[in-house]
Amino acid sequence: MQNLLKQNGGLLALIVLFVFASLRYTGFLSEYNIESFLRYNAMFGLIALGMFFVIITGGIDLSVGSMAAFASVIAALMSPYGLLPAVLVPVLLCAVLGFLNGLVITRFKVMPFVVTLGMFLIARGLALIASGQQTVLLSSESGVGNLGQGDFLGFPIPAWMLFVAFALGTVFLIKAPYGRFALTIGGNEEAARLMGIPVEKVKLLVYSLSSALAGLAGVILATQFSAGQPNEGMGWELTAIAAVVVGGTLLTGGRGSVINTLVGVVLLGMIFTVLNFENGLGHININSYWQTVIRGLFLLVVVLLQSSGTRIKLNLNWKSA
Template identity: 85%
Template sequence: MQNLLRQHGALVALVLLLLFAGLRYQGFLGEYNLESFLRYNAMFGLIALGMTFVIITGGIDLSVGSMAAFASVIAALVSPHGVWLALLVPVLLCAALGFLNGFVISRFKVMPFVVTLGMFLIARGLALIASGKQTVLVNTEGGVGNLGQGDFLGLPIPAWMLLVLFAVGALFLAKAPYGRYALTIGGNEEAARLMGIPVEKVKLLVYTLSGALAGLAGVILASQFSAGQPTEGVGWELTAIASVVVGGTLLTGGRGSVLNTLVGVILLGMIFTVLNFENGLGHININSYWQTVIRGLFLLAVVLLQSPAFRGRLRIRPGT
């Protein structure tokens, strides 16, 4: 039982939460609520997917929220030229920013925290410059709005993007050489170098991937709200990190699961959906600021549970 909870604790918690919410709130498990949930949380899921690979290598990416805001502005600016350019240009630009993160980290051996914090400021500044510090409206005549608001085979298009990319990510981590290399680097980077693993190339890949997925999340953001928003994305990196860690990926790297990250994304999103339903019943009144506090406390609690020293203090010794 203890082993089950350690490996699949997030999934168990998600099932229990769904049972509780389904019995307590009318319409919680209804089609409208679930579709709305998937449509909105797909953005966080995409960022969490990229963050999974970064954290598995022992790194961190604090720039993804700012990149998503930048991508939303670029998508809105390019939207008059058609859906494909509005999709590809922001993704490629953010992939380039991610590549720059990986290049500085791998080539100059600078701490990922410092590099991505700098990129956090750069991307936010680029978003404000490109938008003129204003919200940029999306031209929906070219079909850009369908990316975030459309459906396909009964599911929101963002949900399809999320599911397909998570499936590809899971296969990549399990089967592709570079996926296994990422796990090895996170476990022991020096040992990975001695084994002949191309550490720099792997880091370039994971940070580029993280940037590209943040760019895709920004495109969905612009499409869903019909506007590029340079001030959006604040705290998204923490939501992504929390989802990854809740899914069981170690912050120190070397161990992780793409599918468990998806469970973490859904669990974290469901917690705030439950809080919103409680607000609707009038039993509690938790605004967006308190939800940020709860998100931070949740992340802190999960990180503490990952700490061997903390777990050791929780053990009951014989005779006590």
């Protein structure tokens, strides 16, 4: 029972919250609310997916929020040239920056926290330089905005992109050698080296992937709000980390689930949707700043629970030995 709760605690919390919200708020299950929820949270889901692959190797990526802002500006600048350049150029540029993250981490043996914090500042600066420190409007003639605002088969396009990304991520983790290698590296990097696993190549891949997915989230941001926004993305890395950890992935690496990461994304999104509904009822008044505080406290509590569970397990193993 304890293992079941530990592995599926996020899903159980999501079910309880969903039932509560469905019964309490009349407009919670409306088509508009569901579509808005999926369309907006697709950005965080893509970033969380990239963060997941970084974390299972034992790393961290603090640059993803700035990457998304940078990509949104580049997407807006490329929008007059059509959909393909507006998507590919920012995603590829972010992938290159992510590759640089991985290169510095693997070649110079610098801690991921320090490297990605530096890239956080670099990407933010590039976004401000490229935009001239102002919002860049999306071209209205090219139809690029349909990517973020349009539907396909009655479903928001960003949501389709999210589900396809998570389906591919699941296949990659389970079936692809590099996916399994990432878990092994997070479990014990030295043992992975002795097994002949290409540790450096795997890390280069996951950091490039994380930045590329952040870039895709930035494209959705630009197309959804019809503008590239260099000051957006603040705190998105914390939201992504929280979603991954809530999904049961260890911050130390070596264990995690793509599907549970999606559960974490939906759970966090639903928590803030519920808070917004409560604001609308007038019972509470929690602005965006307090929501940031709640997000931070939520992450801290989950990490503490993880740490306590790991400590108890280690103590039990030591006593049994």
